[in-house]
Amino acid sequence: MGPLAGVKVVEFAGIGPGPMAAMQLADMGATVLRIERREPADLGVPRPLKYNLLLRNREAIALDLKDAQSIELVLELISGADALIEGFRxxxxxxxxxxxxxxRERNPRLVYGRMTGWGxxxxxxHAAGHDINYIALTGTLNAIGRKGQAPVAPLALVGDFGGGAMFLVMGVLAALLHARSTGQGQVVDAAVVDGASSLATAFYGLSAGGQWSGERGTNILDxxxxxxxxxxxxxGRYISIGPIEARFHAELLRRIGIDEAAAGSPGDRSCWERMRGEFQRVFKTRTRAxxxxxxxxxxxxxxxVLSFDEAPHHPHLQARASFVEVDGVFQPAPAPRFSATPSKVPTAPRMPSGVAALGSWLSAERVEHWRHFLQDERSAA
Structure with a gap:
């Protein structure tokens, strides 16, 4: 199922953007095999496994990548893969x-996806870093927050997942198209600093044109x-409004009973504080419902403004089936949606399964060849 059915991807286990990118590819139908470390590693993985939703929709094996036989098995898998994803330094x-x-000597058409923070x-x-550091360097973090207050980290949405995972997916898919037409693979260098900067393109343009203040919390979209x-x-709950256009703004004032003369014009910044006071006063007169x-x-x-617990139960998101329940866990459904090749129904995250994970990758003879080695690896682990 999915538009990427038949595409095979080898994923080297990591945290953040790498697993997110692998999940997106797997959601769209790619057969993704995750290579886990055999030894315990601090990868920020929550326990129990069922809640690490970025690991859904794929099988895994555990290998010691310092062992020559493990490396040979990986190279054999790569020989039949379309793409590889890794997130090491x-x-x-x-x-x-x-x-x-x-x-690529083993597989000239291989798309080699590399995911890092700095590039x-x-x-x-070669320096260590995390999402907050990467977006700090791009100017993005400085622009997020209230006037007169410190910058606010926007979860990991702008850096790891938006600027990282999604750009890695886009790059891998573009390189796969090129490989299919030419037979030539290539390296995709996806860096969070590059992707987060790209996401901010419109704001760099506004800033260059004098339409965006460098003081956060003073602009129309911040x-x-x-x-x-x-x-x-x-x-005590919250609602959001965003009527930028004049006709939408006038409709809001009419519905909530604020006189436009009292609030002032949204295009006149000198009226903003008075307007904010009116909104604060009026919106506190009724409950969110x-x-x-x-x-x-x-x-x-x-x-x-809904919480993670509330969002899956909103009538609009329920009508669109925007969330699914898998193994008792509500989670976002695969996105985007395809009319002819629907994405997979998510499966729960899985522990490394040894030789059983190789069935769709290797011939029965080669699976048997590796059986005892993988059993020994699992025993050692």
Missing amino acids: PGVMERLGLGPDVC QDGPLA GGAPHYDCYECLD QWCELLEGSDVCFAP
């Missing part, structure tokens, strides 16, 4: 004997504008 795969040159080269390439913000309700009843589905650009 630059040079690690080369030291293991699994660098791009070695792998494969540059002064910081919470600075009163008509693009979140407000507390009578019950009451505001939903009045405003949801209208043209005022409104939505309640």
Whole structure:
């Protein structure tokens, strides 16, 4: 199932953007085999395994990548793969004997996807780092937060998952198209600093044109504008509004009973504080549910601010089946949606399964060849 049915991907286990990219490819139908370390590693994996949703939809085997036989098995798998994903620091795969040159000698059409925070080269390439550091360097983190307050880390959505995983997926898919038409694979260097910078392209343009203030929390899309913000309700919960367009803004004022003359014009920044005060006053007069009843589905650009527990049960997301329940765990359904080749129904994350994971990769004879070795590996682990 899925538009990538028949595509085979070898994934080297890691954290953050690598597993997210592998999940996306697997959701779209690719057969992904995860190579786990045999020895325990601090990869930030929650326990129990069923809650590590980034590991869904694929099999895994555990290998000692310092062992020659393990490396030979990996190279045999790579010989039949379309793509490889790894997220080690630059040079690690080369030291293991699994660098791009070695792998593409075995398989010239292989797409070799490399995921790092800083990139494969540059002064910081070998330094440790995490999402917050990468987006800090790109200017993105500096732009997120309230006026007069410290920058706010936006989960890992802008860096690891948006600027990292999604750009790795895009790069791998583009390289796969090229490999299918030419028979030539290539290396995809996906770096969070590059992807996060790319996501901020529009804001770099606004800044260059003098339409974006360097002071966070003072612009129209960063919470600075009163008509693009979140407000507390009578019950302590929050709602969001975003009527940037004049007709939508006028509709909001009409529905919530604010006189436009009292609030001022949204295009006049000198009115913003007065308008914010009016919104704060009015939105605290009703509960979130009451505001939903009045405003949801209208043209005022409104939505309640829901928690992770609440979101799967919202009628709109239920109608679209935006979430699924797998092994008792609610989780986002595969996205995007395909009319002719629907994505896989997610399967729960799985522990490394040894030789059973090789069935769709190797012939029965070769699976048998590796049986005792993998059993020995599992016993040693």
